[in-house]
Amino acid sequence: MNFQKFLEETQCPKELVQQDQEKIVIDLNMNANGTLNETLFGAFASITKWLLKTTMDLDLDKWAIPVAFRGSNSQIKSFKKAFRGERKYIRAAKRFGLDDPRTYKNKFGLQRSIKRFEQTTGLKWPIE
Secondary structure, three states: OOHHHHHHHHOOOHHHEEHHHOEEEEEOOOOOOOOOOHHHHHHHHHHHHHHHHHOOOOOHHHOOOOEEEEOOHHHHHHHHHHHHHHHHHHHHHHHHOOOOHHHHHHHHHHHHHHHHHHHHHOOOOOOO
16 A cells, blocks of 8 residues: 555544654554544544445455554554444444344444443544
8 A cells, every 4th residue: 555645545644644664653542641632533533434444345464554553452452342343333234234133233242342442542433
C-alpha cells in the first residue's frame, strides 16, 4: 500500500504520522493523558472505519498496515476485540440478514466488546 495514498484516504493529521517509519501511531490512552481533541478523535474514527472497510475479506493476522496502536495491554485487547466484533457482525448481517439469530448473537457480542473498549480507554467507539 502506498503510504501517501493511505494518508489522503484517511485524512490523517500530521501529528499522528511518524515519517521516518512511514506509519501512524494512534494512542488509545489519549483521553487519560489529556491529548484528546476533535481532530485526533476524528482521525481515529476515520482510520478505524477505513481499516474496517478495507479488511472485510482479509485475514488481519497476515495483512501489514501502516497503523500502530499504543496503549495498555487491556486497551489494545479491547480495541482488537471490538474491531473483530464489528467485522463479524457485518459479515453475519450480509450473510444471514439482520433478523437472523446468528446476527443478533454477533450484535450482542459486539455491544459487550464496545462497552469494554469504552471503559478501558475512555474513548467512544468510532463506528455507529
